[in-house]
Amino acid sequence: MKAFEFKPKLFLALKNYSKELFxxxxxxxxxxxxxxxxxxxxxxxxxxxxxxxxxxxxxxxxxxxxxxxxxxxxxxxxxxxxxxxxxxxxxxxxxxxxxxxxxxxxxxxxxxxxxxxxxxxxxxxxxxxxxxxxxxxxxxxxxxxxxxxxxxxxxxxxxxxxxxxxxxxxxxxxxxxxxxxxxxxxxxxxxxxxxxxxxxxxxxxxxxxxxxxxxxxxxxxxxxxxxxxxxxxxxxxxxxxxxxxxxxxxxxxxxxxxxxxxxxxxxxxxxxxxxxxxxxxxxxxxxxxxxxxxxxxxxxxxxxxxxxxxxxxxxxxxxxxxxxxxxxxxxxxxxxxxxxxxxxxxxxxxxxxxxxxxxxxxxxxxxxxxxxxxxxxxxxxxxxxxxxxxxxxxxxxxxxxxxxxxxxxxxxxxFMRRVAETTEISVITDEINPNEELDIAVNEESLMVPKGVEVYEINGPYFFGIANKFEEQMVQLGDRPKVRIIRMRKVPFIDSTGIHNLTNLCKMSKKERITIVLSGVNEKVHHVLEKSGFYELLGEENICENINVAIDRANQIIQK
Structure with missing residues (x-):
């Protein structure tokens, strides 16, 4: 962090002061x-x-x-x-x-x-x-x-x-x-x-x-x-x-x-x-x-x-x-x-x-x-x-x-309401188009979502204004997949309420025998989640760098 500097403009101006300026x-x-x-x-x-x-x-x-x-x-x-x-x-x-x-x-x-x-x-x-x-x-x-x-x-x-x-x-x-x-x-x-x-x-x-x-x-x-x-x-x-x-x-x-x-x-x-x-x-x-x-x-x-x-x-x-x-x-x-x-x-x-x-x-x-x-x-x-x-x-x-x-x-x-409104949550249950996604290998024609897997995309900040919205959407769906992949590549930050809701989701999913997999977590959000102890609950093997790895991990879980 840059140290504070007190620099009055007067002293800077006097260095090159002239009669014309006066x-x-x-x-x-x-x-x-x-x-x-x-x-x-x-x-x-x-x-x-x-x-x-x-x-x-x-x-x-x-x-x-x-x-x-x-x-x-x-x-x-x-x-x-x-x-x-x-x-x-x-x-x-x-x-x-x-x-x-x-x-x-x-x-x-x-x-x-x-x-x-x-x-x-x-x-x-x-x-x-x-x-x-x-x-x-x-x-x-x-x-x-x-x-x-x-x-x-x-x-x-x-x-x-x-x-x-x-x-x-x-x-x-x-x-x-x-x-x-x-x-x-x-x-x-x-x-x-x-x-x-x-x-x-x-x-x-x-x-x-x-x-x-x-x-x-x-x-x-x-x-x-x-x-x-x-x-x-x-x-x-x-x-x-x-x-x-x-x-x-x-x-x-x-x-x-x-x-x-x-x-x-x-x-x-x-x-x-x-x-x-x-x-x-x-x-x-x-x-x-x-x-x-x-x-x-x-x-x-x-x-x-x-x-x-x-x-x-x-x-x-x-x-x-x-x-x-x-x-x-x-x-x-x-x-x-x-x-x-x-x-x-x-x-x-x-x-x-x-x-x-x-x-x-x-x-x-x-x-x-x-x-x-x-x-x-x-x-x-x-x-x-x-x-x-x-x-x-x-x-x-x-x-x-x-x-x-x-x-x-x-x-x-x-302002918080507006930010919450700009954060979108979408659900993908069939296939992902590689032409519209940045974190999919380009040689793939399409990436199929395996049966028993749901992919949730969060687009925007994951803070207390949106955390409850995400939880409510999951409850409304009422599905019981074996794996829930949460794509967070477009989540710039997460706050304590977001972490709390994710933690509750993991605990609730464990009781229902549903595995949570995170995909595309950026470095800043990754650091916050790691520091909070969230990964100990989820398991590091369920933190994936992109959707390809996340789908592979989901297949491994389903085949067990």
């Missing part, structure tokens, strides 16, 4: 830093923490992920996918609980990388990814309804669940503030229209600057004071806080473990998906295990400074690529740009309207929804549709932790 990274880093600003603020607030904590996450996690990561162009930071899980943790355990859950998720991510499990993430079914991504999008949109319409709840706490939220919204819809609605719609329109006249400057930034100036004028000169801003709800600190190590309580850690697993799985999926997309664009190949270690380290260090979970961000990574980013240096520069903004411009963030940020998140949720992909998947096989819809509705109605757990279990069960 200038390209500098421009890309500045632009990505500007793009990340409104998103970091919006994600922080939507997650239930103060706006500067979103930026702190983008700075610290973004720097660590670029410095240690396994991708040349990956940009890390807070993402919309974490909003739902982070908000839920804060509601139940407070910010202290979020810190512990994020630390635990960081450790899990590092372990995934150290044990070289990065490739396993690729086996998570696509309908699950689309299901919970679309579900998160719907949930993010739902959390913004109050700010979009400026609803007032008279001090009542908004429920954490999806249905409870909508019931409360409908009960208080008579408190709508049309100024907030106009601001949200105007923000969405600006963001949607920006790409038509500007490819470099993000629409979210233009919307925030333009709408903030508009609201300032309305408040100062027109007397409109019903539009909430960040400053009305939060006190902003323009500095990086000192590190604080949380108190670790074993009972709390046990309660937070499911949430930590969700953060780790979600972070791994999103970061590796982002890195894979980036590979396709720049023609490179990321190191998934190194990337997971970088993500884990970022999620251990960032919460110590009050940050929230972070991962690779597809939109910011693509912005980096499209603006000329060549190496991880661009990601480091993006973090430095955000740090300077935090120090010198953060006090201005207090004037940003909450309705404008709600508009930004509506666009984020729309882009996350992947509704076209969702619609296309509804034309796929029923098993995929089942996984997609169950994951989607569990994400929306319950939470992401339940959705991922149940979705993975259902996907595994459906």
């Amino acid at each position: 200038m390209a990274d500098l421009m890309a880093g500045i632009i990505v830093g500007i793009v990340a600003l409104p998103l970091a603020i919006a994600f922080g607030i939507a997650s239930g923490v103060s706006p500067e904590k979103g930026i702190i996450t983008a700075i610290i996690a973004g720097f660590i992920i670029s410095m240690m990561g396994g991708s040349k162009v990956q940009i890390g930071g807070p993402t919309g996918a974490f909003i739902v899980i982070v908000y839920g943790i804060i509601q139940q355990y407070g910010e202290a609980g979020l810190i512990v859950a994020t630390l635990m998720a960081g450790v899990l991510l590092i372990l995934l990388g150290v044990f070289k499990l990065g490739a396993i993430i690729k086996f998570i079914p696509y309908p699950i990814i689309v299901g919970f991504t679309s579900g998160i999008a719907v949930t993010i949109f739902t959390t913004q309804i109050a700010d979009i319409f400026g609803l007032s709840f008279g001090g009542e706490k908004i429920p954490g669940d999806f249905i409870g939220k909508w019931i409360m919204y409908f009960n208080h819809f008579d408190t709508i503030n049309w100024w907030n609605t106009i601001i949200s719609i105007a923000s969405i329109i600006i963001i949607a229209m920006t790409p038509k006249f500007s490819k470099k400057i993000p629409g979210s930034l233009i919307a925030i600057i333009a709408i903030t100036l508009l609201v300032y004028v309305l408040k100062t000169y027109v007397g409109v004071d019903s539009i909430d801003t960040i400053g009305d709800r939060f006190s902003i600190k323009a500095q990086l806080p000192g590190a604080e190590v949380p108190t670790l309580n074993w009972e709390a850690m046990k309660g937070l473990l499911p949430a930590a697993i969700t953060i780790a799985v979600l972070g791994a999926i999103e970061s590796l998906l982002s890195a894979t997309v980036a590979d396709g664009v720049i023609g490179d190949k990321h190191d998934s295990n190194t990337e997971l270690i970088a993500q884990g380290t970022a999620n251990i260090i960032t919460p110590l400074f009050g940050g929230i979970p972070a991962t690779g961000a597809i939109a910011r990574t693509m912005t980096n690529i499209n603006n000329g980013g060549k190496t991880p240096v661009a990601g480091l520069i993006h973090a430095v740009v955000l740090f300077l903004i935090l120090l010198f411009l953060m006090p201005l963030a207090q004037y940003i309207p909450m309705a404008c940020l709600a508009g930004v998140l509506v666009v984020v949720s729309y882009n996350m929804s992947e509704w076209r992909t969702f619609r296309a998947l509804l034309k796929n096989p029923k098993s995929d549709i089942t996984v997609l819809l169950i994951t989607f509705f569990l994400t929306v109605i319950f939470d992401l932790t339940v959705a991922i757990e149940v979705g993975l279990v259902i996907a595994c069960l459906l």
